[in-house]
Amino acid sequence: MRIIFAGTPVFAANALIYLLNGGYQVVLVLTQPDRPAGRGMKIQVSDVKKVAQAHGIPLLQPLTLKSEAVHAQLRAFDADLMIVAAYGSILPKEVLKIPYHGCLNIHASLLPRWRGAAPIQRAILAGDQKTGITIMQMDEGLDTGSILLQRDIPIDPHETAQTLHDKLADLGAQSIVEALELLQLGKLTATPQHETQACYASKIQKKEAEIDWRLDANQIDRRIRALNPYPGAYTYLQGNILKIWQARIAKNASGKAGEILAAGSEGLVVSCGRGALILEIVQKSGGRKMPIAEFLAGHFLQPGQFLSTVMTVSPVNE
Numbered sequence: 001m002r003i004i005f006a007g008t009p010v011f012a013a014n015a016l017i018y019l020l021n022g023g024y025q026v027v028l029v030l031t032q033p034d035r036p037a038g039r040g041m042k043i044q045v046s047d048v049k050k051v052a053q054a055h056g057i058p059l060l061q062p063l064t065l066k067s068e069a070v071h072a073q074l075r076a077f078d079a080d081l082m083i084v085a086a087y088g089s090i091l092p093k094e095v096l097k098i099p100y101h102g103c104l105n106i107h108a109s110l111l112p113r114w115r116g117a118a119p120i121q122r123a124i125l126a127g128d129q130k131t132g133i134t135i136m137q138m139d140e141g142l143d144t145g146s147i148l149l150q151r152d153i154p155i156d157p158h159e160t161a162q163t164l165h166d167k168l169a170d171l172g173a174q175s176i177v178e179a180l181e182l183l184q185l186g187k188l189t190a191t192p193q194h195e196t197q198a199c200y201a202s203k204i205q206k207k208e209a210e211i212d213w214r215l216d217a218n219q220i221d222r223r224i225r226a227l228n229p230y231p232g233a234y235t236y237l238q239g240n241i242l243k244i245w246q247a248r249i250a251k252n253a254s255g256k257a258g259e260i261l262a263a264g265s266e267g268l269v270v271s272c273g274r275g276a277l278i279l280e281i282v283q284k285s286g287g288r289k290m291p292i293a294e295f296l297a298g299h300f301l302q303p304g305q306f307l308s309t310v311m312t313v314s315p316v317n318e
Contacts, residue, residue, distance in 0.1 A: 001080040003178070004099065005048075006030035011169045012085035013047035015106055018173035019083070024180065028077045030151070032088045033061045047124055048315050063150075065095050074098050081183075083176060084138065093140050103138040103177065105304030106172040110134060110150055112198035115143035120168065122201040124226035127218070130154050133172045133181040136189055143196075145191035149179045160228040204231065211235045213307065214259035217249055236308045237299075238286070245289055246281035258308055263301040268292050270307055 003026050005016050019026060037044040052059045058077075062070045071094055079099040084091065085106040096103050109119035111134040116122075123131045132152030139145040153172055155164065182188040209231045211220055224233045224244050232243045235258075246259045255261050255271035258272035262269040268279040 001025065001184070002027045002078060002099075003081040004028045004074065004077060004079045005085075005257065006082060006091075007048045007085040008032045008046045008088045009086050010047040011108070011165065012087070012106075012170065013051045014053050014169040015083070015085050015173040015176055016048055018177055019180075020051075020055055022177050024177075026055075027079060028058050028060060028074070030060050030062075030087065032063075032250040033063060049295060058234060059259040059301075065089065066092050066288070071095065071098065081180075085172065085176075087306040090142070091138065096138055096140070099185070099284065104148065104176070105134075105136045105138045105143070105145070106176050107134045107136055107143055108168045109201065110152055110191040111136060111143060111147060112195065114201040115198060116185075116201040119201040120164050121204050121226045123155060124159060124161060124164065125222055127222055130157055133166070133168060133175045135175055144193060146192050148188050148190055151175050151178075158225070160225045162229045179273070206231050209233050212274040213270065213308075217272040217277050220272055220277060221247055221249060241285045242307070243283040243289075244279055247277040247279050250278045256306075257285075258306045260301055260303055260305045260307065262303060263296055265293075268296065268301065 003019065003022070004023055005019065006028050007013065007016065008031050014024065016029070020201060029048060031046045031048040031052070034043050034045055034197055036042060049059060049061070055259060060073060061072070064070070072086070074095065075098055081101040082099045082103040083106070087113065091103060107119065108130045108131070111121060114122050120131070124144055130152050132150055135149040136143065136145045137148055150250040153167060153171060205225065209227050211223065211233055213220070213235070224247050227233045229246055232245065234241050234243045236242065250269050251270055253261050253271065253276035257271060257273050261271055261276060270277050270279060281289055281290050282295050
């Protein structure tokens with residue numbers, strides 16, 4: 001089959017590599033335009049573009065897919081199929097109709113659960129026991145198309161968004177190859193989604209990263225893991241932001257929300273609305289990530305002080 005591949009980040013690049021290693025004929029790659037990013041705002045090339053260039057595949061980076069000129073370019077490649085993975089913008093219906101077999105999407109959830117931009121983070125935040133990959137026949141809706149294939153994996157109790165992303169990137173790559181094999185055998189069947197089971201995975205907002213110590217320890221632990229590596233859950237220490245990258249649930253510990261219960265060889269134990277957390281890896285503003293023992297060596301903290309959520313809990317040393 002003649003395949004157009006549309007994707008941008010490493011999640012998509014992984015699938016593209018699998019397809020190329022499997023001998024599939026990728027005749028064109030679509031990816032987002034190069035854009036400035038990072039502290040230095042240097043122009044960044046997408047992971048998918050790097051793979052396309054390394055394999056000498058024709059590349060398009062249109063600002064929009066709504067242009068008739070772009071549609072004409074896509075038609076010129078006479079594609080049997082388009083495979084889409086985290087492309088970064090919605091495909092208009094004119095584009096969906098161009099390939100003979102339409103467009104297949106690699107989505108990082110078990111649809112119809114967690115449609116939208118942040119399915120990995122939302123699954124962890126919600127405390128889901130499992131997630132997976134859905135290969136979907138794309139339609140004009142947001143992740144509403146018929147399900148062609150699903151493969152699930154458990155969510156480990158210590159899973160972060162990064163570790164789960166990496167597992168799903170591999171699973172997604174394997175799943176799209178499996179789906180193509182079934183398609184070529186005429187054994188790929190479409191099952192409509194159950195709308196009553198649908199839920200939406202909205203984009204993660206930075207304001208969600210602020211820890212509310214009044215919540216249950218399990219909820220806060222999930223937030224820390226779901227927002228690792230971006231944007232990173234944080235609290236306030238002596239009026240300054242303190243990011244928390246890793247923690248674990250404490251046993252038989254309780255106090256006031258945000259109260260430091262212990263700060264020593266056992267770590268930094270902080271009380272939550274219910275239960276407590278032991279902070280393991282933290283990062284102060286302008287600093288680097290460090291184990292809590294190293295952090296405590298340079299910061300005098302003691303039981304009875306507080307980590308704070310601004311306006312809700314008394315700050316340290318108040």
